[in-house]
Amino acid sequence: MIRVVIADDEAMIRSGIRSILESDPRIEVVAEAGDGHEAVELVLRHRPDVVVLDIRMPVLDGLAAAGELAEVAPSTKVVMLTTFGEDEYVERALGGGALGFLLKAADPRELISGVCAVAGGAAYLSPEITRRVIAPYRDPDRARATRAREVMAGLSDRERDVLALLGAGATNAEIAARLHLVEGTVKGHVSALMSKIGVRNRVEAAIIAHHAGIVSGSGSAGD
Template sequence: MSADIRVLLVDDDPLVRSGLRLMLGGAPDIEVVAEASDGSEVEPLVALHAPDVVLMDIRMPTVDGLAATEALRGRPGAPEVIVLTTFNTDEHVVRAMRAGAAGFVLKHTPPPEIVAAVRKVAAGEPVLSPAVTRQLMAQVSGGGRSRAAEARARLAVLADREREVAVAVGAGKSNAEIAAELFMSVPTVKTNVSRILAKLGLNNRVQIALLVNDAGEVG
């Protein structure tokens, strides 16, 4: 009987891959289906093994994790991506989030938290809160006024209610908190989030938070 969550490990360090395989192998609902040592190997392995989640290192010698994430998330039915990094202030982390990664984990994160992160993204939940996203963005030089103007123009396509939900997502509120604040049911909030993602061509809530913060909609 196969595990519920299929994982592809991508890291150029065999010791890191071995450690990840060991910690994930202890979870009964997770199976490591393949490993890659470079981003250039990711798409063929995804096509072959159909993983649900890819644990992706940022820095690799030929094709880095950022380029691999961008290529992968551009595919229909792409697996979720969790970025592996050494530093939580790395500008490449924010770029990976913009490319559609569901979040990041530090390589020294305790094993139970990495297992929990894999389970969360497999269930469609981001592992990077909007609050942490804002902290990251504050530490990375962005596109300034041009990025803000572009973000505001993109948000302009949303209906008023959708925009309110988007701003609440950017503030780090859960669906239940948004429902209470905006006097909506949780299913209605979920429907609005789905519409926002579709209208803006985004993959997940983290990207909504990034866009809202780019636009200066969250203080």
């Protein structure tokens, strides 16, 4: 069972998040907080596996709360949830130790996938955020392209297909549909290829895909 604390200053939003998460039998919401300070207190009291933090909250915002939790409760994984997709928030959240960054406008299934992934120690970003972060890398120089191709040398054809779709910002469900696989098999391919190419999360994998030129519309990759 994945134990979760939710923190958002709007009661209706908290209720919606709880309903989404508890629709999955693997997840239990153990407490709700209305601000970042309360979130820290509840995490210390309940020691959940994951805390879902809204970025903009009174008293102590989500970014500050995430930074504090990294010091006082490092075993609790942090997922940031926000209506904002600005790059500065992503960089600050990930730099502060968050493993997940999700948009409130995303498909509810993403919230469940993100919490489960982060609980297992993996990073998870909404596909929209992934596309924003990798945008500067869509036209790699020759050296980066060469390094990316060397890194990819050990991948199977199927893992290359999965990596190309990660580069396009596809979710596991979307990859499964495109490749006619079950989602559990896709998760296995994603874990294997990330280990092989030595990246920590889907964003870094997507950047490799763009550097290698295997994403449709990503450019020449240095040829």
